[in-house]
Amino acid sequence: xxxxxxxxxxxxxxxxxxxxxxxxxxxxxxxxxxxxxxxxxxxxxxxxxxxxxxxxxxxxxxxxxxxxxxxxxxxxxxxxxxxxxxxxxxxxxxxxxxxxxxxxxxxxxxxxxxxxxxxxxxxxxxxxxxxxxxxxxxxx
Amino acid sequence: xxxxxxxxxxxxxxxxxxxxxxxxxxxxxxxxxxxxxxxxxxxxxxxxxxxxxxxxxxxxxxxxxxxxxxxxxxxxxxxxxxxxxxxxxxxxxxxxxxxxxxxxxxxxxxxxxxxxxxxxxxxxxxxxxxxxxxxxxxxxxxxxxxxxxxxxxxxxxxxxxxxxxxxxxxxxxxxxxxxxxxxxxxxxxxxxxxxxxxx
Numbered sequence: 001x002x003x004x005x006x007x008x009x010x011x012x013x014x015x016x017x018x019x020x021x022x023x024x025x026x027x028x029x030x031x032x033x034x035x036x037x038x039x040x041x042x043x044x045x046x047x048x049x050x051x052x053x054x055x056x057x058x059x060x061x062x063x064x065x066x067x068x069x070x071x072x073x074x075x076x077x078x079x080x081x082x083x084x085x086x087x088x089x090x091x092x093x094x095x096x097x098x099x100x101x102x103x104x105x106x107x108x109x110x111x112x113x114x115x116x117x118x119x120x121x122x123x124x125x126x127x128x129x130x131x132x133x134x135x136x137x138x139x140x
Numbered sequence: 141x142x143x144x145x146x147x148x149x150x151x152x153x154x155x156x157x158x159x160x161x162x163x164x165x166x167x168x169x170x171x172x173x174x175x176x177x178x179x180x181x182x183x184x185x186x187x188x189x190x191x192x193x194x195x196x197x198x199x200x201x202x203x204x205x206x207x208x209x210x211x212x213x214x215x216x217x218x219x220x221x222x223x224x225x226x227x228x229x230x231x232x233x234x235x236x237x238x239x240x241x242x243x244x245x246x247x248x249x250x251x252x253x254x255x256x257x258x259x260x261x262x263x264x265x266x267x268x269x270x271x272x273x274x275x276x277x278x279x280x281x282x283x284x285x286x287x288x289x290x291x292x293x294x295x296x297x298x299x300x301x302x303x304x305x306x307x308x309x310x311x312x313x314x315x316x317x318x319x320x321x322x323x324x325x326x327x328x329x330x331x332x333x334x335x336x337x338x339x
Contacts, residue, residue, distance in 0.1 A: 009167075009168070011166075011168075012165075012166040012167045012168035013166075013168025014168065015165075015166040015168060016165040016166050016167075016168035017168065019165065019166075030297060031292075031293055031296045031297050032296070033292075033295065033296035034289070034292035034293050034295070034296040034297070039292045039296075042292075042295060042296075043265070043268050043291075043292070043295075046261070046265045046268075046295070047265045047266075047268060047269050049265075050258075050261060050262045050265045050266070051265075053258070053262065054262065067255075069251055069252045069255075070250075070251030070252045070253075070254055070255035071251045089251075091258065092254040092257060092258055095257075095261065095299075095303070096303050100299070100300040100303045100304070101300075103295070103296050103297070103299075103300045104300045104304075120166070121165070121166035121167075124166045124167065124168075125166070128167070
C-alpha cells in the first residue's frame with residue numbers, strides 16, 4: 001500500500017515535470033520530444049507510469065483479482081479494487097489519446113493545450129482516487 | 141467486467157482528486173534527477189517480476205537477443221540483459237499483431253491487444269531504466285548511447301505513428317524501428333559484457 005502511495009506521488013511529480021518541460025520547449029520539429037529536457041522527463045514519466053502499473057497489477061493479483069484477456073475480474077465486494085483496475089486500464093488509453101497526440105504536436109499551442117488539460121493528470125488522479133478508496137475501506 | 145459497477149464511486153473520487161489538484165498540475169512534489177528516478181523504478185529482480193506477470197504471447201522474438209552473460213556480470217548488467225531479452229520477445233508479439241493480425245487501428249479498443257502493447261511498453265521502459273549509467277567503457281558507452289537515442293526517437297516518432305496506423309503497411313516502418321532499437325540494446329549488453337569494465 002505504501003508502494004502504491006509512493007508511486008502515485010512519483011507519477012504526479014513526473015507528469016508535472018514533463019508538462020513544465022513541454023511548456024518551455026522552444027522548437028516542435030519532428031523529433032522535438034527526443035531532445036533534452038523533454039526526453040529525460042518523458043522517459044522518467046513513462047518509467048513511473050509503467051512502474052505504477054506493475055505495482056497495481058501485483059496488488060490486484062495479491063488481492064484475489066484475476067486478469068483474463070486483458071480484462072480484470074475483481075471481487076464484487078471490493079470497490080477499491082475496481083478503482084485500481086480502472087486506473088490500470090487507463091494507462092494504454094493515455095498512451096493513445098493523450099501522449100501520442102502530445103508527441104505528434106508541431107506547435108507550442110497544441111502541446112500546451114494537452115498538458116494543461118484534465119486528461120494529462122488522469123493517470124495519477126485515477127491512482128490517487130483508488131488509493132484513497134483503499135484507505136477509506138481499510139484495505140491498506 | 142464486474143468492476144464497472146463500482147465506477148460511479150471511483151469517478152467521484154477521481155473528480156475530487158482533480159478538483160484538489162486544480163490547474164496547477166498533477167500534485168507532484170520536487171523531483172530527483174531523471175536518472176535517479178528511472179533507476180529507482182528498476183531492480184535486479186525486475187525480470188522475475190515481469191516474468192511472473194506473464195501474458196506475453198509466444199509469438200517468437202522478432203529482434204536480436206543479447207549473447208550469454210559473463211560469469212561475473214553485475215546485478216545491473218544482469219537486469220539489463222533480462223530486460224532486453226524480454227523486450228525482444230514482447231516486440232515480437234507487437235510485430236505479429238501489427239503485421240499479421242487484424243488492423244492495428246483496433247489496438248486500443250481490444251483489451252487483449254492492449255495487453256500485448258502494454259507488455260512491450262513495460263519492457264521498453266524497464267530497459268531504459270536498467271540502462272541508465274551502466275557503461276563505463278567508452279566503446280560500450282557509445283553503443284548504449286545509440287540505443288538510448290534510438291529509444292527516444294521511437295518514443296517521440298515511431299510509436300505515435302504506430303498508434304495511428306491503419307494498416308500493416310503503415311505499421312511496417314514503426315515495427316522496423318522497434319526492432320532496430322531492441323537490436324541496439326542487445327549490442328550494448330554484449331559490448332558492456334565484453335568490455336569487462338561495467339561499473
